[in-house]
Amino acid sequence: MIILAATPIGNLGDASARLVEALGTVPVVAAEDTRTTQRLLAALGVTHRPRLVALHDHNEKERASEIVELARDADVLLLSDAGMPTVSDPGYGVVAAAIAAGVGVTALPGPSAVLTALALSGLPTDRFAFEGFLPRKSGERRTVLRQLAAEARTMVFFDSPSRVAASLTDIAEVFGPDRRVALARELTKMYEEVLRGTAAEVAGQARDGIRGEVVLVVEGAPAREISFADAVAQVRAQVASGIRLKEAAVDVAAHTGHTRRDLYQAALASPDRHGDGASAGPN
Incomplete structure (x- = not known):
């Protein structure tokens, strides 16, 4: 079978006993960088090649x-x-191909920069969204951030230490300067550090220079107080402007807290709804 194995994100002591056992017995290792894997084998004292x-x-x-x-x-x-492979790293294509071919897939759990940063952030952890790497260019980055401006879940991003100050500045401008963030760097390593505060505050700290691997955790948008009737009216207004009912229901649900299904059904039942090919129902 295919065995996905998490490797240390910094501290070698986080290598699991199951990882060491697998490295000492499996005949084939598919590695993102074979030189890194060779160093890992040596560091863990694995003589099997x-x-x-x-x-x-x-x-x-x-x-x-x-x-x-x-x-x-x-x-x-x-x-x-x-x-962990597949999380902003290679592996997804192999897993998808294995499942399609009927080949077994399992995983050896272990270190995760996403979960470690989230746990240390001091921000809500009950619901979160991992958004991968932010775009390099400011214009593209702001476009992505505007699409996430109403996201109520805590968001986790990867970023470059050379760009994170600019990213935080964009977050402060798009989400508002008071949106809380946590910038985690060098997780599990000797110089591990987590900068916490508002987007504007942490952006100012990051301008002095950030080194090492970076994970950025951002507070979700605050819940908006809006009645169900007003939310349905927003859906209807979007449909009237040419947006499909399904898409309008999803968009309004994201920033009002009402479910997309309830909004969809209420707007669908409206006597003044516009035809938009929405009869198939929400997915």
């Missing part, structure tokens, strides 16, 4: 079927450089 197959962003599409075929006859351990 499996066959190493490079699997990275540039070759995963071509290599996925090959790795799946290898997994029909023997276990294939799939590693990224740090953390």
Whole structure:
């Protein structure tokens, strides 16, 4: 089968006993960087030398079927450089191909920069959304942030230490300067640090320079007090402007707290609704 294995994100002591056992026995390892994997084997004292197959962003599409075929006859351990494969790292294409081919997939849990930063942030953890890397260019980044401005869940982003100050400035301008954030850097390492405060405050601190791996946790949008009737009216207004009913219900639900299904059904029952091909019902 395919075995997804989480590797340390900084502290080597976070390598699980199951990871060490697997590295010492599996015949094949598909690795994001084979040199990093060789260093990991040496650091963990693993003398077994499996066959190493490079699997990275540039070759995963071509290599996925090959790795799946290898997994029909023997276990294939799939590693990224740090953390869990498939989470902003290679692996998703292999997993999808394995499932389609009827090849088993399992995982060896372990370190996660996303969950570690979220837990340390001091922000709500009951509901959150992982948004991956923010765009490099400010215009594209602001477009993404505007799309997330009404997101009520805590958001987790990856970012570059050289860009995070600019990203925080954009967050302060799009979400508002008082939106709370936590900037976590060098998680599990000697110089681990978490900067907490408003987007404007942490942006100011980040301008002095940030080093190391960065994870940014951002507070969700505050709930808006809006009646169900007013929310339905917003849906109807969007439909009247040419937006499909399904899309309007999803959009209004995101910033009002009312469910998209209730909004959809109420707007659908409206005698003055506009035809928009919405009779198929919400997905």
